[in-house]
Amino acid sequence: MSTPSADAPLLTLENVSKSFGPVRVIDDVTVHVRRGHVQVLLGENGAGKSTLIKMMSGIYQPDGGRILVDGGPVVLDGVRAAESHGIATIHQELNLVPTMSVAENVLMGRLPSRAGLLDKRAMRTTARRALDRIGLDVDVDQPVGELGVARQQLVEIAKALSLDARMLILDEPTAALTHGEIDALFGVVEDLRADGVGMVFISHHLEEIARIGDDVSVLRDGSLVAEVPASTDEDELVRHMVGRDIADHHPRRREYTGPDEVLLDVQHLSRHGVVDDISFQVRAGEVLGIAGLVGAGRTELLRAVAGADPYDAGTVTVRGGALPAKDVGSAIAAGVGHVPEDRKSQGLVLGASVNENIGYATLRSTARLGLVDRPGQRRRAQDVADRLRIRMRDIDQTARDLSGGNQQKIVFARWVLAGSQVLLLDEPTRGVDVGARVEIYEFINAITADGGAVVMVSSDLPEVLGMSDRILVMSGGHVAGELEGEDATEDRVMALAVRDVDRDAEDHSEGTSA
Amino acid sequence: MSTPTTSTPSPTPASRLRTGAGTFLANNGALVGLVALCLALFIATPNFLTGPNLLNIGIQASTIAVLAFGMTFVIVAGGIDLSVGSVAALSAMASAWVYSAAGLPGGLSLLAGLATGAALGAISGIAIAFGRLPSFIATLAMLSVARGLTLVLSDGRPIATSPAVSFLGGTLFGIPVPILVLAVAGLVAAFILNRTVVGRSMYAVGGNAEAARLSGIPVKRVLVTVFALAGVYAALAGMLLAGRLNSAQPQAAAGYELDAIAAVVIGGASLAGGVGRVSGTLVGALILAVIRNGLNLLNVSSFWQQVVIGLVIAVAVGIDVLRRKNTRH
Numbered sequence: 001m002s003t004p005s006a007d008a009p010l011l012t013l014e015n016v017s018k019s020f021g022p023v024r025v026i027d028d029v030t031v032h033v034r035r036g037h038v039q040v041l042l043g044e045n046g047a048g049k050s051t052l053i054k055m056m057s058g059i060y061q062p063d064g065g066r067i068l069v070d071g072g073p074v075v076l077d078g079v080r081a082a083e084s085h086g087i088a089t090i091h092q093e094l095n096l097v098p099t100m101s102v103a104e105n106v107l108m109g110r111l112p113s114r115a116g117l118l119d120k121r122a123m124r125t126t127a128r129r130a131l132d133r134i135g136l137d138v139d140v141d142q143p144v145g146e147l148g149v150a151r152q153q154l155v156e157i158a159k160a161l162s163l164d165a166r167m168l169i170l171d172e173p174t175a176a177l178t179h180g181e182i183d184a185l186f187g188v189v190e191d192l193r194a195d196g197v198g199m200v201f202i203s204h205h206l207e208e209i210a211r212i213g214d215d216v217s218v219l220r221d222g223s224l225v226a227e228v229p230a231s232t233d234e235d236e237l238v239r240h241m242v243g244r245d246i247a248d249h250h251p252r253r254r255e256y257t258g259p260d261e262v263l264l265d266v267q268h269l270s271r272h273g274v275v276d277d278i279s280f281q282v283r284a285g286e287v288l289g290i291a292g293l294v295g296a297g298r299t300e301l302l303r304a305v306a307g308a309d310p311y312d313a314g315t316v317t318v319r320g321g322a323l324p325a326k327d328v329g330s331a332i333a334a335g336v337g338h339v340p341e342d343r344k345s346q347g348l349v350l351g352a353s354v355n356e357n358i359g360y361a362t363l364r365s366t367a368r369l370g371l372v373d374r375p376g377q378r379r380r381a382q383d384v385a386d387r388l389r390i391r392m393r394d395i396d397q398t399a400r401d402l403s404g405g406n407q408q409k410i411v412f413a414r415w416v417l418a419g420s421q422v423l424l425l426d427e428p429t430r431g432v433d434v435g436a437r438v439e440i441y442e443f444i445n446a447i448t449a450d451g452g453a454v455v456m457v458s459s460d461l462p463e464v465l466g467m468s469d470r471i472l473v474m475s476g477g478h479v480a481g482e483l484e485g486e487d488a489t490e491d492r493v494m495a496l497a498v499r500d501v502d503r504d505a506e507d508h509s510e511g512t513s514a
Numbered sequence: 515m516s517t518p519t520t521s522t523p524s525p526t527p528a529s530r531l532r533t534g535a536g537t538f539l540a541n542n543g544a545l546v547g548l549v550a551l552c553l554a555l556f557i558a559t560p561n562f563l564t565g566p567n568l569l570n571i572g573i574q575a576s577t578i579a580v581l582a583f584g585m586t587f588v589i590v591a592g593g594i595d596l597s598v599g600s601v602a603a604l605s606a607m608a609s610a611w612v613y614s615a616a617g618l619p620g621g622l623s624l625l626a627g628l629a630t631g632a633a634l635g636a637i638s639g640i641a642i643a644f645g646r647l648p649s650f651i652a653t654l655a656m657l658s659v660a661r662g663l664t665l666v667l668s669d670g671r672p673i674a675t676s677p678a679v680s681f682l683g684g685t686l687f688g689i690p691v692p693i694l695v696l697a698v699a700g701l702v703a704a705f706i707l708n709r710t711v712v713g714r715s716m717y718a719v720g721g722n723a724e725a726a727r728l729s730g731i732p733v734k735r736v737l738v739t740v741f742a743l744a745g746v747y748a749a750l751a752g753m754l755l756a757g758r759l760n761s762a763q764p765q766a767a768a769g770y771e772l773d774a775i776a777a778v779v780i781g782g783a784s785l786a787g788g789v790g791r792v793s794g795t796l797v798g799a800l801i802l803a804v805i806r807n808g809l810n811l812l813n814v815s816s817f818w819q820q821v822v823i824g825l826v827i828a829v830a831v832g833i834d835v836l837r838r839k840n841t842r843h
Contacts, residue, residue: 308728332730340728347728349721351788360718360729367711374709414729 008071009034010167010198011056011087016065018051025051028065029224031217033167033198038189040201040209040230043219043241044433046403049202052219053169056200057089058082088160089169094152098145103127105144106159130162131155134188150181154188167198174203175431178294178459186212204433206234242435249434250466251441255449256285261319263453264336264422266305269314274300276478278314282422282453287444289468290457291493297477298457299341302424305455306338307331318422332361334422337415339408341426341457347411350400354392355381357399357410361418384413389439405436412443423447425456429463441467461490475499543833544781544797551801555808562811569690573758575803576692577602577751579796581770582777583703584747586795589778590707591740592720592787593649597638597656599770601745602752603763604660605631606675607667609753610762613676620678627679628749634660635745639738649741657771665764672761675753683757692754699750704792712739720787776823777802780830801826 009032018026026048033039033056041049054060055067058076066073069085076082082089096105103123104111112122127140136154144152153173160168170189174182189199189212201213209216213230218240226240238249264282269275275297282288290298303309305316310326317323318334331338340346348357358381359366366373366380382395388409392402399410408428415423425444429437444454444467458464464471471483473496480496483489555562581598588595609627612618618626634656641652682691707713715736718726727733751770756762779785780801781794805826809819 306728328728329730329732338728340725345722346724349718349725349788351721352717356714356717360726360731363711363714363731370710370712372709372711372714 008068010070011085012068012071013052013055013062014066014068016052016055016062016067018055018060018063025222026055026062027222029217029219029222030065031224033200035166035198036193036196037215038193038199038201038213038230040203040213040216041219042202042209042216042237044403044405044435046221046433047219047241048222049219050171051222053089053171053200053202056082056087056169058087083163083165086164086166087169088163088165088167090153090156090160090171090173092172092175094149094156096144096152096156099143101141102131102138102144102147102155103140105155106130106140106162108159126162127158130158133161134158134191148181149176150178150184153177153185157188161192161197165197167200168192169200171202172204172431173201174205174208182208204431206237209237210234238434241433249438250463251438251445252287252467252469253445253449254285254469255445256451258284258451260284261451263319264305264455265315265317267315267317269301269304269311269316271300271304271309271311274477275304275311276476278474278479280472280479280482282455284451284453285448287448287454287456287467287469289464289471290455290474291459291461291464291471292474292480292497294459296474296497298474299426300477301474302338302426302455302457303340305331306336306424308338308340332418332420333365335420336422336424337361337418337420338424339411339415339426339428341430343404343407343411348399348407350398352399353396354385354390354399354402354410355395358384358413358417361414365418380417381413384416385410388413388416388443403433403436405432405439408432408440409436412440421452423452423454425454425458427458427460428456429458429460461493464493465490473497542794542797544794544801544830547830548797548801548804551804551808555804555811559808559811562808567807567811569693571800571803571807572693572696573690574807575799576696577755577767578770578773578777578802579696579799580699580747580751580754581767581774582781582795582799583699583792584744584751585771585774585778586703586781586783586790586792587707587716587740587747588649588744589775589783589785590720590787590790591716591737592723593642593737593740594775594785595635595638595649595653595741595744596771597634597653597660598744598748598751598774599767600657600660600664601631601634601748602755602767602770603765604634604664604667604752605745605749606679606752606756606762606766607664607673607764609679609749610673610675610756611667613679614673618676620676623676624678624682624753627753628746631745631747631749631752632742633745635748636738636742638745639741642741643734643737653741661768668762668764670764672759672763674761675756679753679757680760681757682754683760692758695750695754699747700792700796703747706743707792712736716740717788720789722788773802776827780827782834798830801830 011033013029013031015028015030016026017028029052031052041052043049051060055062058079058081061077067076074085106127107123112119112126124140131138134154134157136158138147138151144155173185177185209230216228216230216232217224218226220241220243261284262281263284267279269278278301292298304311307323307326307328307330315322318336321334323334324330344350355378359377363372366376385395390406390409390413392406399407429440448454456467465488471488471493473480473493475497480499483492561567581602584598585595605627608630609623612626613620613623638652638656641647642649682695684691686694715731718731719733719736723733752767755766777798778790778795781798783790783794802823805822806819809822
């Protein structure tokens with residue numbers, strides 16, 4: 001290693017640039033990662049955060065500028081090279097083998113052996129020591145897949161530290177975690193900071209930045225636009241990020257003036273062990289928010305209403321017509337559109353074009369004699385994509401290549417094209433950057449202004465409070481309460497959400513495992 | 515990224531202009547390989563580029579190509595069909611049997627063969643869609659069942675085919691009928707995949723079955739259709755083969771499923787589903803046929819031919835993997 005110097009940053013990206021073909025994705029950016037310091041990378045999807053991370057972890061090499069470790073220039077020409085300098089990345093998609101034990105995962109690739117045989121005792125002890133460092137109390141013999149996402153993430157952190165990592169890159173580590181789990185994760189981050197580990201932290205949740213970060217590098221369109229302390233006011237951070245003011249983060253407007261009509265009527269819906277006797281109505285022009293903890297049955301409720309999952313009892317009625325259970329086609333024909341929880345695994349065919357993805361729900365209804373109306377389909381998809389301002393090269397671009405926000409808009413576009421009047425949205429802005437998020441809110445306003453009805457499940461409390469006209473709070477599979485107007489506060493929602501939860505706490509922690 | 519290989523084979527004029535010749539080559543590596551192969555054989559032996567030999571290649575390619583067209587539906591929809599060789603044999607045998615033993619007229623015996631293939635494929639499809647068996651297992655079972663039934667039906671002996679089926683092995687206006695069948699079957703398959711609702715649904719189901727289901731695509735019905743179509747194509751291939759010999763053989767087309775899968779994969783389809791084109795499959799089948807023909811012309815033993823074919827599959831798919839890796843940044 002070259003001339004280590006005590007007060008030099010652990011890692012510096014110095015004036016780095018990177019182009020893919022003609023597109024310059026990173027332009028002259030400098031970022032320092034210091035010992036015992038949490039450096040936040042902030043920016044909209046596509047701003048260049050992931051490219052920077054990939055440079056730090058050796059996946060990409062910069063075209064211009066240099067990378068310094070301990071003040072000396074290095075070449076990180078692969079993940080191994082980065083690891084040899086003590087740089088480890090905790091990716092959003094965890095690199096664990098779910099069927100193998102915690103200990104095997106921690107020591108993957110360097111399992112201790114004696115005379116060619118696996119030394120199980122040494123494996124357990126080493127793994128135990130690695131887990132103890134971050135205070136993670138799990139059975140080392142348990143298959144990793146049986147742990148919840150949060151603990152899997154901690155296993156991965158333990159694994160990185162046991163590889164002598166001095167610097168951790170945490171790529172949206174909180175995206176899939178509950179409030180309690182985030183607290184636990186941040187506790188670990190605090191400990192590591194005290195130990196002198198340098199960290200890079202990425203999150204779309206601005207409130208987390210002040211809690212956990214030290215300094216923020218704000219990126220926009222591949223350039224570094226600001227370097228500010230983490231205590232900076234959220235509105236100012238947003239201004240740096242999007243290059244303009246976003247006056248209202250949750251611009252809910254009720255503009256429907258038509259006749260008062262119940263569009264969606266759910267009565268006594270039950271599915272054994274998942275949702276229990278749930279009834280609610282949504283009227284034209286209304287947004288019903290559904291809040292609750294992870295595992296409260298919100299997604300399951302939405303999927304049952306959408307016809308995606310079966311249910312044991314109850315009725316779902318749209319505009320007075322009863323829908324058959326577990327029949328997505330009938331629900332769509334009745335005007336129901338479902339934006340599922342995970343757009344990548346449930347919402348999109350990632351390898352197919354934007355055009356195809358927008359058209360799936362209307363493939364059959366616009367066909368003649370079983371033949372697809374290709375020119376018409378294309379024209380309509382282009383039209384909707386323009387209206388929703390989906391940012392893409394052209395309509396034939398592969399869905400995989402778009403940013404999270406634009407991918408989510410594709411799923412919305414599908415239901416706009418289908419003329420859906422009842423939209424069931426499951427975490428509609430998860431992993432979506434601030435700019436696209438506001439566009440999605442505006443879209444919700446437009447749908448309801450036209451007389452549509454929206455049911456929105458969200459774990460983002462400010463979002464539920466800001467965008468809903470009424471809030472249904474779920475807990476343990478049933479309705480814990482309904483809040484409206486002045487009553488709808490963060491405290492009241494949380495008080496209802498945690499009701500009965502003590503008894504079910506064990507179930508929940510199991511239910512959240514991937 | 516290059517133009518999507520998954521979807522519409524004809525991009526807009528604008529995107530075609532922009533992507534240009536480089537992308538064409540990158541997306542048609544198998545075609546480039548086929549042309550190079552033909553050039554090499556043209557230089558190596560004077561017998562290659564002659565009318566009779568080319569027709570011979572077309573006839574040789576037709577059985578595998580028709581099987582592989584059916585396999586393209588299955589692989590695009592994210593499945594695999596190991597039973598097509600056995601289904602081809604049983605369908606041809608059933609067609610010959612209803613003619614010789616039951617005395618059905620020739621034209622009807624041809625339809626009976628196709629119906630047998632459709633029924634066998636639909637049974638596999640139902641087991642996969644509704645019985646939730648992995649397609650590998652369901653069609654492995656069908657491979658054995660169909661071959662067994664072929665032996666039961668024929669008592670292990672060849673049965674003479676009807677004139678209608680034998681016609682498939684003949685010539686029409688000087689062109690071998692198998693080549694005409696190959697062309698029509700290919701056009702129909704391409705039409706189904708590109709233009710019909712069920713065809714586009716196959717890409718969606720293969721690309722992401724859950725997203726397809728939540729978009730209202732009847733995934734199970736699509737899967738049954740896919741395997742039934744593969745069965746029909748297998749039956750057609752089986753009767754092409756029987757027609758050339760004027761008899762249905764109990765051991766006909768054994769092992770052909772692997773050649774069909776190879777042709778589809780060489781043609782650029784992904785075994786993960788959602789990607790594949792009929793034109794690619796045709797090129798894949800032609801590559802296999804040209805290699806066999808060329809090696810015969812060069813007097814290479816059939817033992818070595820198997821080695822070469824295996825290497826070609828590995829190299830073709832290996833190049834494809836590398837290409838995909840490079841086009842994705």
